[in-house]
Amino acid sequence: MDTASRSRIKAYAAQAADTPLAPFQVDRREPRADDVVIESKFCGVCHSDIHQARDGWGGSVFPMVPGHEIAGIVSAVGSAVTKFKIGDRVGVGCFVDGGASIGKCGRDDEQYHLDTLVLTYNGYEHDKKTPTFGGYSQAITVKQDYVLRIPDNLPLDVAAPLLCAGITLYSPLAHWKTGPGKKVAIIGLGGLGHMGVQIAHAMGAHVTVLSQSLAKQADGTRLGADDYRATSDPATFTSLAGAFDLIVNTVSAPIDWSALLGLLKIDGTMVQVGVPEEAVPVNAFALIGGRRRLAGSLIGSIPETQEMLDFCGTHGIAAEIEVIPMSRINEAYERVLKSDVRFRFVIDLSSI
Numbered sequence: 001m002d003t004a005s006r007s008r009i010k011a012y013a014a015q016a017a018d019t020p021l022a023p024f025q026v027d028r029r030e031p032r033a034d035d036v037v038i039e040s041k042f043c044g045v046c047h048s049d050i051h052q053a054r055d056g057w058g059g060s061v062f063p064m065v066p067g068h069e070i071a072g073i074v075s076a077v078g079s080a081v082t083k084f085k086i087g088d089r090v091g092v093g094c095f096v097d098g099g100a101s102i103g104k105c106g107r108d109d110e111q112y113h114l115d116t117l118v119l120t121y122n123g124y125e126h127d128k129k130t131p132t133f134g135g136y137s138q139a140i141t142v143k144q145d146y147v148l149r150i151p152d153n154l155p156l157d158v159a160a161p162l163l164c165a166g167i168t169l170y171s172p173l174a175h176w177k178t179g180p181g182k183k184v185a186i187i188g189l190g191g192l193g194h195m196g197v198q199i200a201h202a203m204g205a206h207v208t209v210l211s212q213s214l215a216k217q218a219d220g221t222r223l224g225a226d227d228y229r230a231t232s233d234p235a236t237f238t239s240l241a242g243a244f245d246l247i248v249n250t251v252s253a254p255i256d257w258s259a260l261l262g263l264l265k266i267d268g269t270m271v272q273v274g275v276p277e278e279a280v281p282v283n284a285f286a287l288i289g290g291r292r293r294l295a296g297s298l299i300g301s302i303p304e305t306q307e308m309l310d311f312c313g314t315h316g317i318a319a320e321i322e323v324i325p326m327s328r329i330n331e332a333y334e335r336v337l338k339s340d341v342r343f344r345f346v347i348d349l350s351s352i
Contacts (some may be wrong), residue, residue, distance in 0.1 A: 010352045011137035012326055013063040017055035020330045023352075026065055026133040028141045033080035036147045038090055043135035044069030044161035044319070045345035047191065047252055048275070050333050052122045056277045061122050067135025067347075068094040068120040071150060071160040081144045089156060091148040091309070092140060093163035094299045096120050096132065101145065108301050136326065138352055148306055151313025158318035161191065161344040162309060164299065165319060169196035169248065170308040171300035172271040173203060176246050180204035185240075185247040185263065187231075189216045191336075192250035192273060194320060194343040197223045199308075202315040208244070210236070210260070219342065223320075231255070237262065242290070250274045261286035261294065269293040319344045325351035 013024035031037050049066035051057050070092040074084050084090060097118035099105035105113045118125055121134025134140075150159045169192055178184055184205040186196040193209065200207045201224025208227040209220040217228040229236040240263050247260060252274035261270055261282070268290065287294060300308065312318065320343045324332055332345045 007139075009138040011065045011133060012329060012352070013065045013133075013136070014053040015063050017053070017060060017062070021053065021066075021136070024063060024065060026137055028139055031076055031078040031141055033078040034144050035078040035141050036074055036081060036084050036090070036144050037076035037139060037141050038070070038072040038092065038147070039075040039139050040070050040072040040135060040137060040349045042071045042157045042160040042323075043067040043347045043349060044164065044191075044321075045329070045332055045336065045347065046161075046164050047336055048164070050336060051252070051275070051277065053333075057275065061124070061131055064122055065133035065136050066121055067137070068092070069160045069163040069165070069346075070120075070135035070140060071156040071163070072139075072349075075139070078144075083144045084147060084149075089150045089152065091150050091159065091163045092120060092135065092142050092146065093148065093167065093305055094120055096142045096146045097126065098146075101143070102126065107303055110301050111299050136329070136347065138349060146302060148302070148309055151309060153316070154309075154313055154318055157323055157346050157348075158321055159309070159312075160346050161195070161319035161321065162312055163305070165192050165195045165344060166199070166312060166317075167300040167305045167308050168192055168273050168297070169250070170199050170311065171304055172248055172273065172295075172297040173200055173246075174304070175297065176269055176271065178203045178205045178246060182206070182245045183208070183243060185210050185244045186225075186250065187211075187247060187255075187260065188250040188274070189220050189343070190250060190339060191319075191341075191344040194219070194223055195317075196248055196250065197225050198317045199311070201225070202311070202317060208240070210247075210263075216342075242266070244268055246271065248273060252276050254278055254280045257294065258283040258286040261292055264290060264292045266290045267292070269295055271295045271297050273297050319346075321346045323348050327351065
């Protein structure tokens with residue numbers, strides 16, 4: 001590593017799948033001509049951080065500095081940067097480079113070209129040798145084309161989770177044309193689900209939350225849900241059979257997808273955005289009985305993410321958060337696994 005062209009900063013990292021996160025140091029490159037250096041202020045804690053830090057999906061790269069919901073202030077720019085200036089309020093999401101930069105795909109579907117995507121953490125640069133380290137750190141250096149502008153009316157702490165949770169829900173809702181006259185169900189009212197309720201409501205849809213219990217019903221109603229049903233109650237599946245145009249499943253636990261598919265109208269779609277660590281079986285009759293579709297959606301493109309941020313700025317949509325110091329990250333992981341947060345932890349990076 002050419003340490004002469006890099007700066008060392010403080011971070012938190014997992015050294016292995018069975019170790020807690022602890023203080024660490026990473027080397028960030030000095031800005032190239034098209035780079036933006038960001039002083040990171042806040043970083044959201046995504047459930048996928050836990051999956052990867054604990055190697056739940058397999059293939060994790062250690063040591064790992066998680067974090068892909070980064071909000072901060074531009075502190076330096078390269079000589080060819082035209083989109084940003086020092087002092088701008090910006091964000092970085094789940095990837096920091098991709099196929100568009102090497103001519104393999106367009107900007108609108110770049111996130112699906114996994115062979116060229118450079119993840120913000122738990123990945124490698126295009127050289128396949130240099131590891132990427134994420135947002136649980138004091139600063140990050142990113143090519144200007146992968147930096148997002150945060151609307152002025154959104155505080156950085158509540159905007160940070162939009163960089164993953166927000167776009168993960170906005171993308172399928174927009175792609176399947178959520179709007180007036182559409183009935184949409186959001187499964188789960190956690191970090192992802194509470195963003196989906198707000199966004200679908202702002203798009204004009206009739207929104208139902210499907211949750212294991214009614215414990216968060218008041219929150220769901222306050223965020224814009226028109227209805228709230230418990231999936232632990234068998235009557236839910238009877239009364240809502242064939243009710244929805246679109247279901248977005250945010251749950252990363254292995255729940256009964258076949259039963260949920262039965263809640264779709266003919267030609268309805270269920271989109272999976274949560275990623276269980278084990279395979280989930282699906283009964284073919286749940287699909288063919290209504291010409292239904294089971295689909296997936298992965299975050300969103302850079303242009304779509306900027307569109308989402310602007311939409312959230314226009315409608316005043318932000319994450320509901322609990323801000324924590326970096327020293328409490330391991331406690332936060334355990335609380336996420338117990339669904340003990342309303343609704344997203346955000347790290348105050350000044351605490352590193």
